[in-house]
Amino acid sequence: MRELLYKEFKMAIHPAFYLIFLTALLLLIPNWVFTIAMSYLLWVVVPNLFAAIAANNDTFFSVLMPVKKSDVVTAKILTVVVLEILNVIIAIPFAVANSMLYRGGMGMLEPNPAFFGIVLIVYTLYNIVFIPGFYKTGYKMAAPILMAIIISLLFAMFIQVLPFISPQFNTLFNLRTQESLMWQIGMLIAGIVVFVLGNILTIKLSVKRFEKLDL
Amino acid sequence: MSILNVVNINKTYENFKLRDVSFKLEKGYIMGFIGENGAGKTTTLKAILNMIHIESGKIEVFDMDMRSGEQQIKENIGYMFGGIDFYPRKKIGLITSVIKRFYSNWNEKVYRHYMDKFKLDEGKKLHELSHGMKVKYNLTLALSHDSKFLILDEPTSGLDPAARDDLMEIFQEIIEDGERSILFSTHIVSDLEKCADYITYINNGRIIDCSSREDFTDTYRLVRGSKKQLDSVKGGLISFKEDSFGFTGLIEKENLSSVDGLEIGTAGLEDIMIYYSKRGAK
Numbered sequence: 361m362r363e364l365l366y367k368e369f370k371m372a373i374h375p376a377f378y379l380i381f382l383t384a385l386l387l388l389i390p391n392w393v394f395t396i397a398m399s400y401l402l403w404v405v406v407p408n409l410f411a412a413i414a415a416n417n418d419t420f421f422s423v424l425m426p427v428k429k430s431d432v433v434t435a436k437i438l439t440v441v442v443l444e445i446l447n448v449i450i451a452i453p454f455a456v457a458n459s460m461l462y463r464g465g466m467g468m469l470e471p472n473p474a475f476f477g478i479v480l481i482v483y484t485l486y487n488i489v490f491i492p493g494f495y496k497t498g499y500k501m502a503a504p505i506l507m508a509i510i511i512s513l514l515f516a517m518f519i520q521v522l523p524f525i526s527p528q529f530n531t532l533f534n535l536r537t538q539e540s541l542m543w544q545i546g547m548l549i550a551g552i553v554v555f556v557l558g559n560i561l562t563i564k565l566s567v568k569r570f571e572k573l574d575l
Numbered sequence: 576m577s578i579l580n581v582v583n584i585n586k587t588y589e590n591f592k593l594r595d596v597s598f599k600l601e602k603g604y605i606m607g608f609i610g611e612n613g614a615g616k617t618t619t620l621k622a623i624l625n626m627i628h629i630e631s632g633k634i635e636v637f638d639m640d641m642r643s644g645e646q647q648i649k650e651n652i653g654y655m656f657g658g659i660d661f662y663p664r665k666k667i668g669l670i671t672s673v674i675k676r677f678y679s680n681w682n683e684k685v686y687r688h689y690m691d692k693f694k695l696d697e698g699k700k701l702h703e704l705s706h707g708m709k710v711k712y713n714l715t716l717a718l719s720h721d722s723k724f725l726i727l728d729e730p731t732s733g734l735d736p737a738a739r740d741d742l743m744e745i746f747q748e749i750i751e752d753g754e755r756s757i758l759f760s761t762h763i764v765s766d767l768e769k770c771a772d773y774i775t776y777i778n779n780g781r782i783i784d785c786s787s788r789e790d791f792t793d794t795y796r797l798v799r800g801s802k803k804q805l806d807s808v809k810g811g812l813i814s815f816k817e818d819s820f821g822f823t824g825l826i827e828k829e830n831l832s833s834v835d836g837l838e839i840g841t842a843g844l845e846d847i848m849i850y851y852s853k854r855g856a857k
Contacts, residue, residue, distance in 0.1 A: 362676075363673075363676040363677045366673065366676055367673045370669070370672070370673055371662055371665055371669065371670070371673050416661060416662045416663070416664075417659050417660065417661050417662075418661070418662075420626075420656070420659060420661065421661035421662070423624075423626060424624065424649070424654055425649065425674070425677040426646050426647070426649035426650040426677055426678065427646065427649075427677065428645075428646060429625075429645075572628075574621075574626070574627040574628060575621065575626040575627065
């Protein structure tokens with residue numbers, strides 16, 4: 361598994377893609393749609409990572425190595441997961457800076473712990489729709505990627521407008537009180553749990569489909 | 576020890592079927608796997624490497640079942656699939672640095688030796704190498720992790736005659752110590768005449784024969800006769816070609832008694848392939 365991950369980060373991901381982490385700078389914009397800022401990774405890097413599988417004959421290459429076939433898929437998904445976690449971690453200092461710089465309270469989701477919990481759920485939805493969909497064939501990606509982007513985006517937008525619709529949600533999501541903070545941390549923990557369980561399921565479903573493929 | 580034992584494998588595709596494919600390769604030999612384009616060579620090789628799901632049958636490599644011992648077996652297998660480039664835009668030095676981590680028995684000294692011997696430059700990208708150089712790079716990788724069994728799909732297609740000859744010599748050197756075996760598919764029969772100890776011939780998803788090169792060609796004869804004679808012998812022939820003088824056909828040696836009065840000659844590998852493919856699916 362270690363070798364496969366090394367291959368992913370050394371060879372499969374083009375170094376220029378790491379520039380995507382600069383989108384964390386968007387968190388410095390006052391009162392913006394920050395779920396969008398966190399989604400560029402899903403729209404640019406992840407699709408390219410999977411498109412490169414066909415261009416580089418990556419699956420063929422990997423299964424010929426002395427590894428378990430299922431590990432080939434698990435490594436690919438773990439790569440996506442690592443990129444997503446990195447994207448979140450890199451965004452945190454900018455989120456803190458945002459809270460220090462601006463007063464907030466304009467109704468947009470504040471980049472607080474709850475926001476990152478939501479982002480993790482957005483990532484989970486995307487992964488679970490896209491990746492098992494991709495491994496139905498191992499190369500066709502248009503339909504699963506479109507579906508994954510639409511579903512994750514709809515969810516993000518729904519959460520994004522919740523504070524506008526309901527003052528109660530606004531209090532929970534956006535207020536900087538001790539009480540709201542507790543709720544926001546709870547939301548973050550919920551996001552982490554969903555992310556872990558959802559990705560385990562993504563791996564299980566993808567491996568099951570991949571094992572059925574004739575390469 | 577048998578290196579490879581393929582027993583009765585079957586696989587059905589929409590327009591193609593592998594039927595009861597069986598053959599065996601012993602340690603220390605080169606086997607040529609021949610057949611026309613689309614005869615099932617690559618499919619069989621993929622089945623051996625557990626890349627496709629066979630419906631029935633059994634594949635053993637180094638006397639181990641491929642399905643249960645896959646990981647261990649692959650440690651000792653080298654491979655090359657013609658026309659499939661892995662990471663073509665990456666420098667081969669980088670590709671090597673990734674690949675060598677997968678093999679516990681990687682030998683850097685052997686790797687350097689063959690890189691020098693084949694004049695391979697680590698700074699070059701894979702797509703910049705000629706086909707012949709790509710084959711040599713794959714052989715280098717295989718030898719560097721001490722592969723005992725090399726599976727090569729069409730290594731010679733697209734090579735000029737000098738490069739092919741060169742490669743055949745390298746194959747001979749590789750098996751010299753009696754520890755390694757090579758299975759390579761091809762449709763260029765002159766390659767086999769130079770170096771194959773055994774030949775397995777696949778036609779339309781079915782194995783026609785698997786034997787030593789001499790036995791293989793000795794099984795068949797070419798016969799010539801007039802058009803008048805054709806009708807009476809047609810049934811015994813594998814297939815035939817008509818021309819203005821009469822006909823030429825391929826026949827199994829043991830059926831020769833049924834054809835009297837015909838001119839009989841030896842059949843080459845190419846003749847055998849041509850007449851079998853003319854026969855079509857039977």
